[in-house]
Amino acid sequence: VKKHNILKLSGIYLYLVPATILMGFGIFIPIINVFINSLYKCNAVGKRLEFVGFQNFLVLFQNPLFLQVMKQTLIWTVSMVVIATIIALIAALVLNRRFPGRTIARIIIFLPWGISFVFTSILWKLIYDQFYGHVNGFLTFILQRQINTPWLGGAQTAFPALIWVGIFLTIPFTTIMILSGLQSIPQELLEAANIDGAGPFQGFSYVVFPLLKPVLVVATVINVIYIFNSFPIIWILTMGGPANLTDTITTYIYKLAFSYLDMGSAAALSVVGCVVLMSFSFLFVIFTSKEVF
Amino acid sequence: MRSISDSIFKTSGFIFIIVLIAIMFFPYFIALITSFKTLPEIYTSPPTWIPKEFHFENYTEMFGALPIGKSLFNSLIIAIGSSCLALLCALPAGYVLSRFTFPGRRLFMYVILMIIMFSPVVIIISLFGLMNKYRLLDTFIALIIPNAALTLSFCIWMSIAYFSSIPESLEEAAMIDGCSRFSALVRVILPISLPGIAAIIVFSFVRAWNEFLMANTLLSSHAKFPATVAFYFFVGYRGTLWHYMCGSILVAAIPTAFLFLFIQKWLVSGLTMGAVK
Numbered sequence: 001v002k003k004h005n006i007l008k009l010s011g012i013y014l015y016l017v018p019a020t021i022l023m024g025f026g027i028f029i030p031i032i033n034v035f036i037n038s039l040y041k042c043n044a045v046g047k048r049l050e051f052v053g054f055q056n057f058l059v060l061f062q063n064p065l066f067l068q069v070m071k072q073t074l075i076w077t078v079s080m081v082v083i084a085t086i087i088a089l090i091a092a093l094v095l096n097r098r099f100p101g102r103t104i105a106r107i108i109i110f111l112p113w114g115i116s117f118v119f120t121s122i123l124w125k126l127i128y129d130q131f132y133g134h135v136n137g138f139l140t141f142i143l144q145r146q147i148n149t150p151w152l153g154g155a156q157t158a159f160p161a162l163i164w165v166g167i168f169l170t171i172p173f174t175t176i177m178i179l180s181g182l183q184s185i186p187q188e189l190l191e192a193a194n195i196d197g198a199g200p201f202q203g204f205s206y207v208v209f210p211l212l213k214p215v216l217v218v219a220t221v222i223n224v225i226y227i228f229n230s231f232p233i234i235w236i237l238t239m240g241g242p243a244n245l246t247d248t249i250t251t252y253i254y255k256l257a258f259s260y261l262d263m264g265s266a267a268a269l270s271v272v273g274c275v276v277l278m279s280f281s282f283l284f285v286i287f288t289s290k291e292v293f
Numbered sequence: 294m295r296s297i298s299d300s301i302f303k304t305s306g307f308i309f310i311i312v313l314i315a316i317m318f319f320p321y322f323i324a325l326i327t328s329f330k331t332l333p334e335i336y337t338s339p340p341t342w343i344p345k346e347f348h349f350e351n352y353t354e355m356f357g358a359l360p361i362g363k364s365l366f367n368s369l370i371i372a373i374g375s376s377c378l379a380l381l382c383a384l385p386a387g388y389v390l391s392r393f394t395f396p397g398r399r400l401f402m403y404v405i406l407m408i409i410m411f412s413p414v415v416i417i418i419s420l421f422g423l424m425n426k427y428r429l430l431d432t433f434i435a436l437i438i439p440n441a442a443l444t445l446s447f448c449i450w451m452s453i454a455y456f457s458s459i460p461e462s463l464e465e466a467a468m469i470d471g472c473s474r475f476s477a478l479v480r481v482i483l484p485i486s487l488p489g490i491a492a493i494i495v496f497s498f499v500r501a502w503n504e505f506l507m508a509n510t511l512l513s514s515h516a517k518f519p520a521t522v523a524f525y526f527f528v529g530y531r532g533t534l535w536h537y538m539c540g541s542i543l544v545a546a547i548p549t550a551f552l553f554l555f556i557q558k559w560l561v562s563g564l565t566m567g568a569v570k
Binding site: 009011018022030099126281 | 298299302303306307309310313314316317318319320321323324327335336337338339340342378379381382383385386388389393395396397401404407408409410411412413414415416417418419420421422423425438439441442443445449474499502503504505506510521524525528533535538539542545546547549550551552553554557558561
């Protein structure tokens with residue numbers, strides 16, 4: 001019987017081999033490499049030269065841009081997740097009701113999800129253009145005077161302009177998630193609350209919201225991960241400029257590695273980013289799951 | 294009183310959705326009108342909202358003016374390669390994870406979940422070093438492997454969700470009739486899983502089609518650039534051929550957007566499964 005079990009078990013593990021190999025080569029070896037490289041002095045193609053301990057981290061922490069980039073990453077992530085989730089929640093609540101044209105409304109709101117962030121960001125580059133862009137065109141039309149704001153070039157406007165694009169690209173996925181959560185709530189529950197005299201706000205806060213919470217938690221975690229990691233929006237629209245004012249951890253890692261060829265700091269920042277993200281996801285899931293499960 | 298507040302509530306919801314739709318559609322609307330304009334009309338300030346003349350021939354001319362066909366073809370190869378590789382690895386794993394409990398199962402599930410957190414940026418530096426070491430830089434293989442690996446966790450989640458919905462009695466019946474478990478999987482389970490398999494293929498196809506960072510880093514010859522990187526280079530300079538760019542972005546983006554729309558249900562069921570369980 002035991003031998004049979006071992007045979008059966010090894011048969012099971014055999015099915016996991018392809019996935020394990022792929023994850024190993026595509027993700028785990030590179031990740032472990034980054035962690036090791038962060039303790040070494042490396043050349044421009046990432047070859048380890050000598051062990052330097054935490055030297056790379058010290059250099060990184062003394063870099064005045066480090067704190068600025070961390071702060072910008074925090075603003076970038078939090079503002080986008082909060083605003084996009086609120087908008088998506090309202091949108092999902094409306095889209096969950098029956099009304100003529102609902103399918104088309106859903107399609108238009110969901111559609112950008114399947115479009116590369118690269119393509120949409122390129123389009124926003126045209127739309128934000130100082131002279132030929134439609135944002136300034138629209139403002140010129142409304143205000144009846146020539147508006148030539150350099151949205152992506154201005155120190156005050158660049159980051160909000162990027163965050164706006166990010167919100168725009170986060171809404172579709174968040175709406176889909178919340179809507180699917182709403183659809184799994186039995187309609188009778190809401191009707192029962194209605195009969196008991198609950199208005200739309202009470203129905204939402206006492207019936208819908210508690211049931212929706214697990215989905216909101218998952219959507220938030222996934223959004224934070226994606227936004228924290230998002231690269232193309234910033235890279236295509238501003239490349240982190242003007243004067244590093246729109247750099248986040250991801251774009252700054254890329255610059256450190258491939259523009260300044262400072263592989264040590266790049267590896268150290270990768271590790272910092274990884275640790276921040278993992279501890280956030282861990283804490284968030286633990287804190288919220290206390291009430292959720 | 295109640296009905297008045299209800300209808301105010303409903304109307305404001307409607308207005309909200311209409312505004313949101315206008316905003317969501319805006320960039321693609323701009324792409325559409327710009328794709329029909331002439332270059333001089335695009336470079337006028339303030340910009341026009343409706344083209345003076347509709348130049349439909351832009352859509353054929355753009356393929357001659359810029360290597361758009363070639364870049365779309367490169368995207369296609371990378372995306373097909375990535376989705377096939379991801380599928381081959383995800384299906385067997387998803388199958389045993391949905392059917393058996395075995396030592397290490399929980400660990401494996403946690404590892405899959407953790408992978409979702411890793412961003413390509415964190416691993417891109419060492420991927421560059423690794424690919425350089427194995428002389429794979431500037432090849433499609435260098436993109437296909439990490440692309441497939443990064444979509445693998447979602448693919449496994451989705452296949453677990455799908456296989457769990459298929460009753461186990463089906464392959465038990467096949468095994469009583471003399472099939473081995475593997476041939477029961479291939480002959481009985483996979484054919485009825487086709488919708489789920491299609492969803493997985495579409496998901497990893499679109500993810501690879503839309504990927505930018507790795508292609509931008511690991512490829513160097515322009516002839517191998519997929520659409521995302523090629524288009525990024527086309528708009529890098531003043532005097533961008535925006536009429537061709539907008540047209541080719543629509544051509545590259547709309548099919549994948551609709552593909553994603555079709556598999557939306559499966560994706561979400563895979564994602565929320567973790568939340569409900």
